[in-house]
Amino acid sequence: MSASTLQPLGITESVAFDMIVGDLTRRSFFTGMAATTLAAAAACSTTDATDGLGNSETRTITTHYRPVEVPRSPQRVIAASYWIPFQMYAIGVRPIGVYDYSGNFDQLSPAMQEFISNVSVIGSWADLEIEAIAALQPDLIIGNAMEIDEGVFASLSRIAPTAVFSADTRADWMTILDGVADSLNQADALNGLRAEYERTVAEIAEKYLGKISEHTWASVSFGHGEGEFSLQHPDSAAGALLAAIGVEFGRAAAATGTEYSYTTYSTENFTVIDDVTLVVHPVGGRGEPLAAVEAVLAQPTFQATPAAQTGQVYGVRSLYDVNDYRAAIDALRNLEATVLAQL
Template sequence: MPTRRRLLGSAAGAAALLGLAACGSGGSGSKGAAGASVGASAGASAASTRVVDTAKGKVTVPARPQRVVILNDFPMAAMFDLGQLPVGLFNAGEEYVAQPYLERWRSIPKVSNGVGGTVEVEKVAALQPDLIIGIDAQPNLPYEQLSRLAPTVLLPFSKSKTPWRDMAEQTAVVLGLPDALAKLKQRYADRAAQIRKERAAVLARYRWALLQGGFDEGQWWLYGPESNIGGILAAAGARFSSGSVRVKEQASVSYELVTSRLSDADAIFYYTTNDGKPANLGPKLFAQQSFQKLPAVRAGHLYGSIAFLPAGYTEALMALDDFDSALRKL
């Protein structure tokens, strides 16, 4: 079962995830940022149900679901940001859960067979859900079985380049809470503007490379200004090294190309687990002699963030804070 760490961190998974959770009052129909129609259909009963468009067609969901099972961490983050708690979660690994979510995450039963395992229908059934939310990119998902338990919404995977934003906003629409994220959205815009203004001098001096350790031996991932994290840092005024600019969104790169892709980076921003250590195979990448000889590494300009692959506004704000912290150290 892929997690957003694999889906957003592989060249093949450059597409992103749209998300929605439906556990509020009915809302009017809306078009999401990716153009996928979400929200209520005119013929649905506002008193009891809502009809939403999904990757499997239209699905009728409760107007006020009380027991939502989440099969991916994008809609999980959206529910948390909206002040909602699912009754069950897919387990993508505790080390990848951002600190603001961790206590809630730990308290919620997991419905997968171990970390990153398959969804177990029996575990889902035991939670008596009235709504199940997943994504259409999840292989071997027992959709038909899950649909017999509760309305099951699979979200489209390939139409959004900014999943953390699209998923959060579409979640709010489907919840009938279109203004619920207004304060978070404003905080994000204000924080990015603040960094651009207050760190203008240091922003003009440094070019950044963005990377993730990856999951495949001998390979790592390089991100560009059109990636999710690249867009967030660009909003704060970041300039990028030639290697990051060249890939635009993201690319899988071999260890042999470390020097050619990273040598002109003045600083490196990378993905960590929630204990601050390089995530995935990051330690192996960092141990490479070619990596150790990079100018940015020799200068000590390595800065990590658990929010490198943001799932919603809270993590986008965390990424901005981590970037600002790095700028203050330069």
């Protein structure tokens, strides 16, 4: 049995490799660029305290690294982390710059594909393009502390006010989302979606209580390399959503406290889910099979598991892309239609 770093599901293996090695290259990249590009870009971050009538044009918010003074009504926002554009979509604010999603564009939902189409690209997690960010003249940059360390934060802050948010686990996307909404001065925009999400969780948990509780569950996907599979744990975003409706996980799947909220195993070790009677796995943004997942499910060792033997294996759209209330509601409805209503 082996455990290794696993990319957030929905990110292709090539993008994931960039994410793993990125931390080794970003520091030197930003250090080298700071003396030249950032000096010229610093002027872009200047914000008047008032509008001349005594009305404040800025407000101070709490972020991961320190309090940050941000525009009261930001107009040119950079989404400098992988999931931030998705969270901005839930709030209804379109960024002017995002990561390069070309490597896994087909895995995004049609709505997200449209949302980020024709938006300027600012590089990737492994290689943020500081010149591209500065050239866009943002008045606010938003990011996640899992992807923006303190050195990068300092560099970006020379371009524009930079609000970086964090949470204890990958399951706690609500904390990040609240921070994003606060930085955009749109906290109230989430009230309706939050209430709808809570109603949806309660409805599904009650309606399908018997069907949910009669099974022991696991969330299975591809691993980091060939010949590996992964289990998502309850402290992952997908795992937390399943737990919210009362899912009981198998012994190995129920583990928590792993660095990435996933554990990867050799496909020879599918016996770790021998206590599982129902398996869910990711599919593409339109419900299409994912080749890497299909390769895992085709393994004879998986086909010998109790869930596979009884046909209790289901692909669920959106479950692995939950980072806002809208996506969570969509994932729950997909789970209901694809799995719960079929049991």
